[in-house]
Every structure is written in structure tokens, then in C-alpha cells.
Amino acid sequence: MAIARALLLIALMHHSFGAEYDANKPITLTGTVTNIEWTNPHSHFYLDVKDEKGNIVNWKLEGYPPGVLYRTGWKRTETMKVGDVVTVFAWRARDGGNWAHSREVTFKDGKKLFFGPPAGTGDGGSQPAVEAK
Amino acid sequence: MTRGAVATAFVALLCAPALLIAQAKNGVPRTSDGKPDLTGVWQGGSTTPGNWEDANGGTGVGGTGKNPSAPVVLSSNDRPAGREGAPYQDWAAKKVLESYNKRGIDDPTAQCLPGGLPRSVTLGLFPQQFIQTPTQIVMLYEYMNVSRVIRINDKHRDELVPTYMGDSVGRWDGDTLVVDVAGFNDKTWLAGTGTFHSDELHLTERFTRISKDRINYEVVMDDPKVLTKPWKLTSSLMLREGTQLQEYICAENNLDPARYEKLIKDGVKFER
Numbered sequence: 001m002a003i004a005r006a007l008l009l010i011a012l013m014h015h016s017f018g019a020e021y022d023a024n025k026p027i028t029l030t031g032t033v034t035n036i037e038w039t040n041p042h043s044h045f046y047l048d049v050k051d052e053k054g055n056i057v058n059w060k061l062e063g064y065p066p067g068v069l070y071r072t073g074w075k076r077t078e079t080m081k082v083g084d085v086v087t088v089f090a091w092r093a094r095d096g097g098n099w100a101h102s103r104e105v106t107f108k109d110g111k112k113l114f115f116g117p118p119a120g121t122g123d124g125g126s127q128p129a130v131e132a133k
Numbered sequence: 134m135t136r137g138a139v140a141t142a143f144v145a146l147l148c149a150p151a152l153l154i155a156q157a158k159n160g161v162p163r164t165s166d167g168k169p170d171l172t173g174v175w176q177g178g179s180t181t182p183g184n185w186e187d188a189n190g191g192t193g194v195g196g197t198g199k200n201p202s203a204p205v206v207l208s209s210n211d212r213p214a215g216r217e218g219a220p221y222q223d224w225a226a227k228k229v230l231e232s233y234n235k236r237g238i239d240d241p242t243a244q245c246l247p248g249g250l251p252r253s254v255t256l257g258l259f260p261q262q263f264i265q266t267p268t269q270i271v272m273l274y275e276y277m278n279v280s281r282v283i284r285i286n287d288k289h290r291d292e293l294v295p296t297y298m299g300d301s302v303g304r305w306d307g308d309t310l311v312v313d314v315a316g317f318n319d320k321t322w323l324a325g326t327g328t329f330h331s332d333e334l335h336l337t338e339r340f341t342r343i344s345k346d347r348i349n350y351e352v353v354m355d356d357p358k359v360l361t362k363p364w365k366l367t368s369s370l371m372l373r374e375g376t377q378l379q380e381y382i383c384a385e386n387n388l389d390p391a392r393y394e395k396l397i398k399d400g401v402k403f404e405r
Binding site: 016018019020037039040041042065066067068070071072073094095117122123124125126128129130131 | 185186189218219221226229230232233235236237238240243245258259275324325326327328376378379380381382383385386387388389392393395396399401402403405
């Protein structure tokens with residue numbers, strides 16, 4: 001009980017996932033990395049992905065800040081480079097645009113790393129901090 | 134060497150191991166003045182021992198790693214299950230609910246403002262570092278690059294200018310560091326989406342290092358302007374040897390305020 005209670009206090013992103021992204025809209029994208037921004041408060045990478053009509057669409061993927069990426073096992077100059085082909089599991093933005101909240105990146109050699117936290121973080125969870133009246 | 138000196142040396146030899154055992158009780162290191170030494174890099178909201186990689190590896194921070202779509206670890210913005218609701222006055226509870234229903238888009242940290250207290254202590258995504266001397270304990274928070282200096286056995290300043298992290302003074306109650314924090318502004322959240330407070334917020338924190346790996350943390354939040362009674366939360370901090378704090382300059386590339394504005398303007402629904 002004490003362990004569960006302590007775990008529940010862990011904080012994640014500094015902003016609301018739920019406001020910007022829809023946990024009911026998961027998406028898996030495979031494409032070529034065109035840019036990576038190692039910036040605070042959040043990092044981003046961009047992926048050229050072929051859509052169903054054969055057109056190339058550039059997607060923006062949001063994730064952890066650089067400090068967290070380092071501690072999650074990412075190396076800025078080695079792990080993922082422009083030109084690499086990767087697959088990313090993510091959740092789409094609420095506005096339906098070509099951007100998403102990234103979770104797990106799978107590299108060509110099968111290695112997997114998290115680029116972002118799970119869905120549903122930072123938006124208040126399933127219950128408010130006060131009793132609903 | 135005289136017979137007396139030999140006897141003294143012999144007694145000292147006999148006592149030395151006992152002294153060492155006393156110092157190493159529960160593996161809690163002590164400073165030269167005999168206080169528990171809180172110096173180290175810590176992760177809030179965890180009970181898992183080990184270095185950062187071992188404690189958080191496999192799952193990544195905030196997930197199980199088994200099902201990437203399943204949120205398993207709630208954030209500090211989420212209400213911990215099984216707890217009573219925070220004791221807000223009715224009008225204030227309504228305001229907290231409004232934030233919740235907007236999924237916390239009014240979170241001060243989305244504007245890159247400091248996390249405040251106790252939020253900066255209980256969050257787990259970023260490490261915090263404590264540096265202890267007999268007269269001051271410095272607490273550095275990677276999240277938002279903020280810090281506080283706890284003055285030991287001192288009084289609050291006569292005139293407190295309202296600040297995000299408040300004015301911290303501490304004292305030792307046995308092996309527990311008790312910190313009194315006052316002089317807050319009203320621009321931070323306590324623990325959970327919308328948990329605002331007034332400039333009358335007053336905290337009493339208790340840090341107890343119970344083992345080499347763990348500090349138990351208890352905080353009582355008192356704010357007569359918005360709460361009906363003091364609100365108490367408990368958490369823990371785990372030692373993360375080898376972890377170094379990184380720079381976190383939130384304003385570098387903060388896209389959130391503009392996005393939130395657009396979402397509201399576009400009438401995007403935030404239903405749960």
C-alpha cells in the first residue's frame with residue numbers, strides 16, 4: 001500500500017498530455033528522420049512518412065526533455081540521426097494535424113527506447129484532487 | 134606508555150567498533166556533528182532502490198514498458214487513489230475542478246514557472262540534489278532549475294517578499310529535519326491538477342532518512358484562505374548514486390501556451 005501510494009506521486013511531463021493529445025488515437029509510424037530538436041521543456045523529432053496515397057508527409061513527434069532522454073539511455077549524437085529509418089508508437093494530436101506524442105521508438109536493429117511518457121499523464125488523471133460535488 | 138594510557142587506549146579500541154556500528158545504524162551516514170546526512174542526489178515519488186538506470190530502466194520513467202499505451206504511473210497532477218479529497222473550501226474546490234475539467238491547461242509550469250512546493254519534492258521525473266552543512270542545507274531541483282537554501286536554527290526573515298519557493302528555515306527534531314516554509318506567492322500548485330493556494334500558504338515538512346537508500350517525506354500544508362483544515366501528504370525520496378543534475382531551461386522552446394490558446398480558440402473538446 002505504501003509502495004503504491006508513493007508510486008502514485010511520481011510526476012511526469014510538466015504539461016498536460018490530455019489537453020493536446022488523444023489517448024484514444026494511437027498511431028504507429030515508420031519513416032525517415034529529418035530533424036531532431038533536443039530542447040527543453042520537450043524534445044521533438046520529425047519523420048518523413050509515406051501516406052496511403054504515396055505522398056511524403058512530415059510528422060512532428062514530441063517527447064521527454066533532453067535530461068530525461070539521457071537518463072533513459074539516449075545519446076544525442078549516436079542513438080538516432082537524421083536519415084535513420086525508425087518506427088514510432090505515438091498518440092495523435094487532438095486537432096488532427098501531423099503531430100503526435102511519441103512513446104516508443106524502434107530502431108532498425110530492433111532496439112527499442114522510450115522517447116516520451118505514457119498517455120494520460122499530466123492532465124489530472126481519472127479523479128480530481130478534490131471531491132466532485 | 135604509562136599503564137593509564139594503555140588502559141585508555143584499550144578502552145578506546147573496545148569502543149571503536151560500537152561507535153562505528155552506531156554511525157552505520159540502518160546504513161544512514163552521519164555528518165561530523167552527528168546528524169543524519171541528507172547529502173546526495175534523490176528521486177521523489179519512488180520506493181525503488183538502486184541507481185537511476187536500474188530503478189527506472191526497462192519501464193522508462195512513467196511507464197511499464199510492457200504496454201506503451203497504458204498509463205500505469207500517475208503524475209503529480211493526478212489524484213492518488215484511495216486518498217481523501219484535498220480539504221478545499223467549497224468555492225476553492227470548484228476552482229480546482231475547473232482546472233481538472235480543462236485537463237490542467239492552466240498549469241503554471243506550462244508557462245515555465247517554478248514547480249513550487251511540495252510539488253518540486255514529490256515529482257519523480259527529475260532528480261533533486263541535497264547538500265548539507267551544519268548551518269545550511271541546499272536543495273537543488275533539476276525541474277525548472279530552481280533551488281532553496283534551508284537555514285538551520287534560524288528565523289524567517291522579518292519581511293518576507295512573496296516567492297515561488299518560499300523562505301525555508303529548518304531544525305533537527307532528533308533524526309528528522311523539520312523545515313518551516315512561508316512567504317509564498319500564489320502562483321504555484323501544491324500536488325495535483327488545479328491545487329492552487331494563496332499567499333498565506335505555510336508548510337511544515339519532515340525529512341527522515343530511514344536507510345542509506347530512502348528519505349521519508351511528510352508535508353503538512355496549511356492555508357486558511359483556501360483550505361478547511363491542514364492537508365497532509367506523505368511521500369519518499371530514493372538515493373540515486375551516480376546521477377547528476379542536468380540543466381533545464383524551460384523557456385528555451387516552450388510551445389505549450391500557444392498550443393493551448395489555439396485548442397481553446399478551435400473549440401477542441403477535452404472530454405475524458
